[in-house]
Amino acid sequence: MATNRFSKEERVQFDEMVLGFDDQLTLSKNVNVYKTNSQMMERSNNTIWRPQPYIMQSYEGTDMTGRFQSATQLSVPVQINRNRSVPWVITPQELNDMQQQKRIYDSAKQRLSSDLNKAIMNAAAGLGTLVVKRTTAASGFDDVAECESMMNEQEIPDWDRMIALSTRNYNQMAGNLAGRQTLSGKTLTAYDRAYIGEIASFEALKLQHANTLTKAAGVSVTINGANQYWVPQATQTAASGEQSNVDNRFQPLSITVGSGTVKVGDAFTIAGVYAIGHISKNVTPILKTFRITGIFSGNGGTGVVQISPPIVSAGGGTDAELQYQNVDSTPANGAAITFLNTETAYVNPFWQKDSLELIPGNFVVDPNSGVEVLHAATSQGIAITMTKQFNNTTYVYDNRVDMFFGVSNIQPEMSGIILFSQS
Numbered sequence: 001m002a003t004n005r006f007s008k009e010e011r012v013q014f015d016e017m018v019l020g021f022d023d024q025l026t027l028s029k030n031v032n033v034y035k036t037n038s039q040m041m042e043r044s045n046n047t048i049w050r051p052q053p054y055i056m057q058s059y060e061g062t063d064m065t066g067r068f069q070s071a072t073q074l075s076v077p078v079q080i081n082r083n084r085s086v087p088w089v090i091t092p093q094e095l096n097d098m099q100q101q102k103r104i105y106d107s108a109k110q111r112l113s114s115d116l117n118k119a120i121m122n123a124a125a126g127l128g129t130l131v132v133k134r135t136t137a138a139s140g141f142d143d144v145a146e147c148e149s150m151m152n153e154q155e156i157p158d159w160d161r162m163i164a165l166s167t168r169n170y171n172q173m174a175g176n177l178a179g180r181q182t183l184s185g186k187t188l189t190a191y192d193r194a195y196i197g198e199i200a201s202f203e204a205l206k207l208q209h210a211n212t213l214t215k216a217a218g219v220s221v222t223i224n225g226a227n228q229y230w231v232p233q234a235t236q237t238a239a240s241g242e243q244s245n246v247d248n249r250f251q252p253l254s255i256t257v258g259s260g261t262v263k264v265g266d267a268f269t270i271a272g273v274y275a276i277g278h279i280s281k282n283v284t285p286i287l288k289t290f291r292i293t294g295i296f297s298g299n300g301g302t303g304v305v306q307i308s309p310p311i312v313s314a315g316g317g318t319d320a321e322l323q324y325q326n327v328d329s330t331p332a333n334g335a336a337i338t339f340l341n342t343e344t345a346y347v348n349p350f351w352q353k354d355s356l357e358l359i360p361g362n363f364v365v366d367p368n369s370g371v372e373v374l375h376a377a378t379s380q381g382i383a384i385t386m387t388k389q390f391n392n393t394t395y396v397y398d399n400r401v402d403m404f405f406g407v408s409n410i411q412p413e414m415s416g417i418i419l420f421s422q423s
Contacts, residue, residue: 006372006388010098010101010374011374013098013101013102014374014376016102017105017108017384017401018109018376018377018378018384027116027117027120027121027124027205028116028117028380028382029380030160030162030205030353031356031357032353032354032356032357032358033357033360033380034078035359036048038362038364041080046080046406047077048077048359049075049076050075050076050078050408052073052075052248052411053354053411071323072319072323072324073234074232074234074246074248075234075245076247076411077247077408078357078359078408079406079408080359080360080361080404080405080406081406082119083402083404084402084403085401085402086107086112087398088104088399089394089397089399090396090399091395092395092396092397104399105401108401112384112401114208116382117207120358120407121164121207121209121211121349122211122407123407123408124164124356124415124417125211125213125349126293126409127308128349128416129289129291129309129413129416130147130154130289130350130413130414130416130417131267131289131417131418131419132146132147132150132416132417132418133267133419134418134420134421134422135423136420136421137420138165138169138172138173138420139172139176140173140199141199143173143418143420144163144173144200144202145200147163147200147202147350147416148161148201148202151352151414151416153284153286154276154278154284155277155278155279156352156413156414157352157414159353160352161201161202161352162203163202163204163350163418164204164206164348164350165204165205165348166207166210166346167207167208167210168346169210169348170204170207173199173204202350207348210346210347211346212344212346212347213265213267213341213345213347213417214341214344215341215343216262216267216268217260218257218261218266218337219258221256221336221337221339222258222334222335222336223270223331223332223333223334223335224254224256224333225254226330226333227315228251228253229311229312229314229315229316229321229330230248230310231312231320232248232312232320232321232323232324233246233248233320249411249412250293251306251307251308251310252305252307253305253311254303255302255303255304256302257303262292262295262303262305264294266291266339266341267289267291267339268292268339269289269290269337270287270288270331270338271287271331271332271337271338272329272335273287273288273311273335274329275287275327276326276327276328278326288327289340289416290307290311291308291412292305292306292307293307309413311327312325313325313328313329313330315330340422341422342422342423343421343423345420345421345422346419346420348417348419348420349416349417350416351414351415352414352415354411354414355409355410355412355414356408356410356415357407357408358380358382359405359406359408360380360381360404361405362404363383363385363402365387370389371389372387372388373386373387374387382403382405383404384401384402384403385401385402385403386401387399
């Protein structure tokens with residue numbers, strides 16, 4: 001049976017690495033964490049369906065005859081499918097200098113925390129459907145206030161809101177704030193630390209790495225076909241009679257591209273399709289924003305793309321549509337599509353905390369495998385596993401640090417992106 005032969009110095013360095021790992025998790029500290037049962041997840045192929053928020057209807061009067069309908073509970077699939085590992089070798093001679101091992105641990109911590117932050121950013125930036133287009137460089141309050149206005153108008157919960165800005169965009173905002181002489185405390189902090197803090201009900205976070213969204217290339221793009229609306233459904237029944245859950249975050253949409261191409265990530269509005277409040281169903285004065293999340297067929301001419309969110313216009317009149325209606329009308333055949341990403345720019349995601357979920361996973365290493373193992377977990381439950389084994393052939397120690405997790409944007413309509421310097 002294998003015994004754990006990590007030295008005291010190695011154990012201390014591992015503990016320090018885990019503590020430092022927590023400090024660098026800028027984004028993962030600001031999303032919902034859902035902890036699962038490892039045995040259950042293994043038996044379900046590491047996939048679990050997580051519920052989206054209910055949206056219910058109300059009616060006027062006391063007589064509710066004919067009003068009693070089933071509540072439609074929508075859910076989305078979430079997978080624990082990201083295994084990130086940092087492997088390295090170290091020689092018995094190098095172990096004479098434990099500072100060398102410490103520097104490797106620090107580097108491993110930096111890389112794994114970056115991987116986790118990036119996975120969360122990709123979920124927010126890639127699937128966030130609330131799109132704020134700014135034609136000028138980042139300037140401060142007015143930019144973030146536009147995100148707040150969009151969220152409030154569409155009745156997104158007004159607590160635990162975050163915005164993550166690229167370093168350049170963040171510092172532009174801090175520079176604008178530093179130039180204001182009427183807010184002495186915040187002005188000084190913005191000047192000496194390039195720190196914003198809370199602004200327009202959002203906690204502003206600074207990204208070391210930010211995704212970019214390239215300029216849209218589609219020209220004269222229109223809707224190809226009438227009555228393209230989505231009917232939400234909790235489950236669907238196969239020909240065999242088996243029922244399965246339905247992911248209602250996406251919808252196929254037929255379009256015609258006059259010239260150029262469309263791509264995954266493009267953000268757009270549709271002429272005449274306005275956003276409504278998810279709860280009150282009040283029509284807002286702004287067009288609903290959408291993202292292209294997949295290409296099904298064609299790219300140039302007529303084709304079918306996958307979009308998010310789906311167009312829930314209540315065109316079919318079902319109770320589920322009335323509950324989850326998100327736009328005031330179904331797009332007309334030939335309705336113009338207007339792209340919002342008109343210049344290549346950094347993607348700055350913003351979200352309500354419950355829209356993004358982090359699901360920690362776990363590795364079990366057989367104690368009889370001959371590998372020495374250390375386990376630890378961050379404050380959010382992310383398992384960190386370190387293993388070490390001596391290779392007598394090469395006369396080096398094989399080391400690796402692993403983490404296993406999943407990230408999902410379970411409600412794209414509660415998250416979005418802001419793009420600066422658009423034409």
